[in-house]
Amino acid sequence: MSVIKVGVMGIGNMGRSHVQLLGKGKINGAILTAVCDPFQDNLKELLKDTAGDVQIFKDEDAFLNESDIDAVLISTPHYDHPRLAVKAFAKGMHVLVEKPAGVYTKSVAEMNKAAKESGKVFGIMYNQRCNPIYQKLRELIQSGELGEIKRTNWIITDWYRSQSYYDSSEWRATWKGEGGGVLLNQAPHQLDLWQWTTGLMPKKVHAFCSYGKYHDIEVEDEITAYVEYENGATGIFITSTGEAPGTNRFEISGDRGKMVVENDKLIFHRLTQSEREFNATYKGGFGKPECWTIDIPIKGERTDHQGIMQNWIDSIAKGTPLLAPGEEGIKGLEISNAIYLSSWLKEPVELPIDAELFYKKLQEKINQSSFQKKNVEKVIFDVSETH
């Protein structure tokens, strides 16, 4: 197949980074041919080093109808992901959406339906799935090395953001513009990996969110969620943008031991026999099963956004299986929506959630908002230090 012509919609912080990767020829088999953004500031400057001609559009319909592209990368604000993806699929384009898949599962389910009907290649920018440490963790869990899971625990509080970050644009960290805070902007990666590596979706969520606790924003900047799984396992997910230095520690306890990912290491505390078996047969007082502490070797590079984009292009060109199929974006979002709903209702919620109820409650948040952003200074950030 010939080179894939790619367009990018939404040239904010992340979009600029994607344009640079494509424009500098970092994605084999792909070429940047069009961009679209209602704000045209600095676009020419951004594109000056790009090989070949790039069409610049202001209007999304003109972009979708008139540009010469096979595939579109959508990096607009989150609310627009499903709507634009549905339009792109209707035009026969392949789609890669930035995370999160959207703001509410109702629209993401529609996007997934459109993707399926189109038969096009649909990916999502869960670039952390390219991280070999999480790939290895998933492989070990899925192969049964850890045995049945008992408990999961992710403390992911190293998403520190200052007030100036929130002040960098009008839409950010508002119910209307972004649809949420840390759960929608920073933590989607871990919400995805939490279920992707373990293969477990919670069946019940009881969550506690703090809104504007550490920043002058109306959405959440700290959450603690307690979950229960179908098999009886329990879990905790803690995230925050208000702590420095944060923690990124994912612990999974199972019948065959415990795995901990922290500081770029995967440590497997491996029992030499099943704990359930030991429990049933041991006759002493304070004994425990024998345990080996293993520093699991991690091979490969963290290819991040480039890895996901290359994989998406390879999937279009050669049928390579997707690392992050777009349809799976609904899973992390479902957990995220459940966390909000539990916090708003002040009660546990079962999954799958009532998508209509969530949508209705979100509209109430938007309509009842009287929050005014102060000190907004529209700024373009270098995103090389985040993901």
Next chain:
Amino acid sequence: MSVIKVGVMGIGNMGRSHVQLLGKGKINGAILTAVCDPFQDNLKELLKDTAGDVQIFKDEDAFLNESDIDAVLISTPHYDHPRLAVKAFAKGMHVLVEKPAGVYTKSVAEMNKAAKESGKVFGIMYNQRCNPIYQKLRELIQSGELGEIKRTNWIITDWYRSQSYYDSSEWRATWKGEGGGVLLNQAPHQLDLWQWTTGLMPKKVHAFCSYGKYHDIEVEDEITAYVEYENGATGIFITSTGEAPGTNRFEISGDRGKMVVENDKLIFHRLTQSEREFNATYKGGFGKPECWTIDIPIKGERTDHQGIMQNWIDSIAKGTPLLAPGEEGIKGLEISNAIYLSSWLKEPVELPIDAELFYKKLQEKINQSSFQKKNVEKVIFDVSETH
């Protein structure tokens, strides 16, 4: 002052260990002169290496009225701690109670009142307060090094117990005999240190307990508690006897950084400025306050039970301040009672809890119990591997 004559009530696993320490002259200024236990098996054998004569009693009143003692160490099953302590104070004795202080705060408040009125030295066996790592943690937090606390998180799941442990006696892990499971038997140390090191008691507790999840018992063997503090900080406490290998990791996040106690190390991630100050003044996108990672040197030995007993004797003999005043036993128990109450009511509870309501609910658990212990084999365990 002359040597303190000590009696020990309750010669189970822990009582035997205390008798051995006292009997072998390990506590300076103290001598073992009497023991009391309704079960007399092996008591003579236990006492054969003890210097001097030790009176052996079967009946608690005979022991309290007739024995030649100045001070009593109470290591009976938990329910009896307050009742026996009140009797001992009435006899003018100094008292050291094993943890937990009791099973419900209503009786512990009565014990504290009796202690205060007696003017005698009242200690509690929170031997982990002798651990220099927690002493140092407390010192750093109380001196303001960490700044205002934002979040606490203790994963204390390395209390593994097998079914054979629970089968070792009739009273263990029953509502009637012990009054609970991991919260009353294993985790009281951490429930104490959680509030002692931080100086913060939760104001609200929302907890999730699993009863007989990993063992054939009627009480809880896994809990997750979410708490909120007066200053807005949040916290998580997770404990279990069903995981191998468990985790013992205590993380405290504050305005000036983060402290983590794990694997016998205290790591202080110390910011060079206040996070709140940084947040208010920084103007960039993804910046964070500068952070130094410091391995805090820990001096001193873990003196454990011996340390608490020596400190109690020194307090009686020389007025040395107590490391673990008995009156403080109610704090950890209050959190423990709140965790049960929240789990039973399936709703958050405020602290201080309704002590009468807790007592009533506990009586319901006892009265409604139809649990029959199977395979009980009364065994004496060597407790040198636990605390």
